[in-house]
Amino acid sequence: MKLLPKTKPKTPWQTTNTWKVMKLTSILVIALTFQVSAAVSSQTITFSGRNVPFKKVISVIKNQTDYVFFYDMAILKNVKPVSIEVVDVPIEKVLEQAFAETAVTWIIEGKTISFIPKVEKLKQSANLSLQQNIVKGKITDEQGMPLPGATVLVKNSTKTTTTDIDGNYTIAASETDVLSFSYIGYATKEVAVSNQKTIDVSLKEDVSNLNEVVVVGYGTQRKGDVTSAVASVKAEDFNQGQVKDAGQLIQGKVAGLAITNNSGDPTAVTSIKLRGNNTLSGAYTDPLVLIDGIPGALNTVAPEDIESIDVLKDGSAAAIYGTRGTNGVILITTKRAKSGEIDDVQYTGYVSTSTIANKLDMLSSQKFRELYPQYDKGSNVDWLEEISRTPITHVHNLSMRGGSYKTSYAANLNYNSQQGIMLKSDNNTFRGRIEINHRMFDDKLLVKFSVLGRENKFTSTSDAGSFNGGAYWQALRRNPTDPIYNADGTYYQNKDKLDYLNPIALLNEADGNVKTSEIRYNSTLTYNPIKDLTLNALFSYVKENRATGYSETLQHSSATVYGFPGYSSISGFNRMEKQAELTAKYDKTIDKNKFSLLGGYSYIESDIERSNMSNYGFQDDYFGGWHNIGAGSALPLGLATMGSSKNHANLISFFGRMTYAYDDKYLLMASLRHEGASQLYGTNNAWGTFPAVSLGWKITNENFMKNQTLFDEIKLRVGYGVTGSQPANSFLGVALLQYGDFALVNGQWVRTITPASNPNPDLRWEEKKETNIGVDFSMFDGRLSGSVDAYNRNVDGLLYSYNVPTPPNLYPTIVANGGTMQNKGLEVLVSGVPVQTTDFEWTTTGTYSINSNKLKSLDGSFKTQFDYFDTGNVNFEGMTTSSHRVQVGQPVGNFYGFKVVDVDEEGKWVYLNAAGERVNYDDFAQSPTDRRVIGNGLPKWYASWINNIRYKNFDLNVNVRGAFGFQVVNEARMNYEGTQNGYADNRLSSVNDLVFGKALLNNTIAPQFNSYYVEDGDYVKIDNITLGYSFKEIKSSYFKSIRLYSTVMNVLTITGYKGIDPEVNTSGLNPGVDSRSRYPTITSFTFGVQAQF
DSSP states (O other), rough: OOBBOOOOOOOOOOOHHHHHHHHHHHHHHHHHTTTOOOOOOOOOEEEEEEEEHHHHHHHHHHHOOOOOEEOOGGTTOOOOOOEEEEEEEEEHHHHHHHHTTTEEEEEEETTEEEEEEOOOOOOTTTTTHHEEEEEEEEETTTOOOOOOOOEETTTSSSSSSEETTSEEEEEOOTTOOOEEETTTEEEEEEEOOOOOOOOHHHHHHOTOTTTEEEEEEEEEEGGGOOOEEEEEEGGGSSOOOOOOOHHTTTTTTTEEEEOOOOOOTOOOOEEEEESSSOOOBBBBOOOOEEEEEEEOOOSEEEEEEEEEEEOOHHHHHHHHGGOOOOOEEEEEEEEEOOTTTOOEEEEEEEEEEEEOOOOOOOOOOHHHHHHOOOGGOOOOHHHHHHHHHOOOOOOOOEEEEOOOOOOOOOEEEEEEEOOSSEEEEEEEEEEEEEEEEEEETTTTTEEEEEEEEEEEEEEESSSSSSSOHHHHHHHHHHHHTSBOOOOHHHHHHHOOSSTTTOOOHHHEEEEEEEEEEEEEEEEEEEEOTTEEEEEEEEEEEEEEEEEEEEOOOTTHHHHHOOOOOSSEEEEEEEEEEEEEEEEEEEEEEEEEEEEEEEEEEEEEEEEEEEEEEEEEOOOOOOSSSSGGGOOOOOTTTTTOOEEEEEEEEEEEEEEEEEEEEEETTTEEEEEEEEEHHHHHHSSSOEEEEEEEEEEEEEEEGSSGGGTSSSSSEEEEEEEEEEEEOOOOSSTTTTTOEEEEEEEEEEEEEEEEEEEOOOOOTTTTEEEEEEEEEEEEEETTTTTTEEEEEEEEEEEEEEEEEEEETTSSSSSSSEEEEEEEEEEEEEEEEEEEEEEOOOSSSEEEEEEEEEEEEEEEEEEESSSSSSSEEEEOOOEEEEEEOOOOOEETTSTTTTTEBBBBEOOTTTSSSEEETTSOOOOOOOOGGGGGGOOOOEEOOOSSSSEEEEEEEEETTEEEEEEEEESOOOEEEEHHHHHHHHHOTTTSOBBGGGGSSBBBBTTTOTOOOOOOOOOOGEEOOEEEEEEEEEEEEEEEOOSSSEEEEEEEEEEEEEEEEESSOOOSSSOOOSSSOOOOEOOOTTOOEEEEEEEEEEOOO
């Protein structure tokens, strides 16, 4: 019997500039000197016993090794007790001795020991081929890696064999036989022999396998035992191409998780919303992101260094995280060190370029000159072309994993250099991570230590610290006949027009960058003092520093147009976060009863320091700027701005969870978290309690389902959980003070101190109470599987700023709990394998989710004067107006403005007033009471369709997704379809389209926010097409495998929307506005390689 370790799927690696590599790898080099062996050590057993039951033998092996067992209880039912006496003997020898006289055999795959019945193996003889055909072949996984120890069985016979270390097999079979290929964790495949002499098979991981492990709060569970709404996406299923962060890896793959990528800015991150809006204001809205148990962000870890992403969607799953779990929990697991793993080096790299996905059809200089000769300045300039480019992005990732059973390691180095489609927009990130695991004290203690370092730098062309969106807006509106420069070489500016700036000057005469350095230390101690008891201690320390510097020269528009000579600013951000978690877990199985108890304590402490300064009035561009910010003349005049702040926060938690399963049919999970946070310091409710319970029923394990063959699995789930939301601001329970105006006291001007807020001792958490009912199913031997979830979540005690009288109050507003909000929805995921043969396989997955949101109340202990408030804004020539209204009885996201239904013969608007009557433009009072709901910016439902096709060595992935049931405010049309007199800006070509098909818009009408510019936003996107080719049999001593691939992202958008892209912001209370200054979305083209050495 051979020890056959399972090979691992390939990953990537990346290179970088030499000095940067040395900086990031210094941690790796130092850490690896701590004795990391490259050999795979076989574990040994010491035991003596006579007439020992097999269950005792298994228990001994489990206690002395880290192997897990996989078998059917019926296999050992008739096995007699054995006698064993071994001292420091390898595990495979122990198994050979134990099973020598039994009808059971065994297979070791990685750290899994499987028991199977002994069958008559193929006898290799010279004359066998005269009676039957000899069939040969190779069994691999989807990435082309061999599967050693895979089973090949002639169906309806006892003839079987297993693959060797390279995945090769040989077996005798007749033309009428059917071969069955199987491997633990993979779906079984059957192939008719026919006249084939060679049958190569690629096995796919069994997504319906009940033993698949998913990550849940503070641990893992078998997929078949999960009773909450949990989604898991593995690395092999991630989206490929020019991916920004972890969110984009799983876009379209998790039902109910709305991931929006609405900007081509390389510094932008994806926006995530799970199951609708859950707050009004004053509370965090993003999901909790944990990276190996430590809070982080979607862009903290390199996408190429992620092993899996698990999403806790419902309240029963997220309640174990208490006040941080209301918006869902995203658990990111990095590629970890594993004991006894074969040394593995992998590289992934790609180069990518991009174009603007959809350009607005603005007038060319020639067309503009024909239509508006009075504004002709004599030049021919494509302003968008002048500020854009063909960008190049390249990413390199190098990973190494290996070691021995005692000591193992994983290391990753990543360099990501992105150029934006716009000039002076970029993003460069270096990341390095090292993890070392070591077993000691007779393997009872496992010590894990990891360090992750990240350094990020990007160019800033705005005081906000990123690309200046105003440059894009100015390029669109700029008269295409305007010159770029004056005759003397200075930038041409038209100072007579409001906010009419030269976009090239905005970019070229701005200089700035943002640098971020982050280091994360993480150490875990896992101790097993006795059987079934696991003690775990996690300690982490995170330090992040960000420095921003920005300057505008004397040729910048701020100086030449607005008279602020040489503006500069600097800012600093420093964050420190410490975390300690102690847990104890006890697992026990007694007959048909299996239970697990978890108890824990968590402490998180954070400090955030901020500082900023701005100055202007520099005499020249050589001695000024943000590197010499004190040289500006505004500082001695008292006109410079300066500020700093520090915030300290603590979160203390006690938590527990129990899981119970009876006879692998009836499942129970219950959890409780008791938590206190410093944000509620000074209140009577600093501590909150968050319970959860969920039940599961595996119907297919019932006796009355044993004889049916349609369903592999049916599991019903029902769960209820309570989570909370932390206030975004601290010290809301106490009175705060601030500096006010100056007052003359005894002949001197003295700065006054005034109240900054009202204290609210009754402030508490926002509480979300959620019920979830779901079903998981698998049919036709895993060929069809999926899940359906329905949920109802109610948020009580919404945080809201209420107006209060002064006096008796010290301040005119107070933050208090009041109001309720409801979200209801349905989520469906269905996966199928329509075709599955040796050379061709097609798997397809569809998701669907629908959400209904309603604000049920605004009042609590404090009352509002109105049952609504206005928020958001839209921008048009020289004006800004609110765009949304949040109102009781209505969903969040409603646009609120004037309703137009027609134009008259003169091209003037015809409105619908509050009474529902048609009113002409000249008679319309434009009263606030005439505004009404004119659309909603939140999609009501999302859908996706993902297809993976494999033909021999080729693989093709096509992802399609869409959003439906929402509207978008088109700011571009509102600004650039105007025909009013004196308007010298460029216009859209649609300026000559008849409004409502009747007349051109009257040239006396200024831009206005009304329903005519609110468009249907429904869209379907072909989001990702990836074509790859794998070289599976490489005759090289250097390479184990190579895969080449190409990807196109954001391929095609099918929509009736007239703007650049209907995929716009869906976060907050004012979603659905397509801003005129929005960085345009891109279509990217990528070529990449994945190599394993």
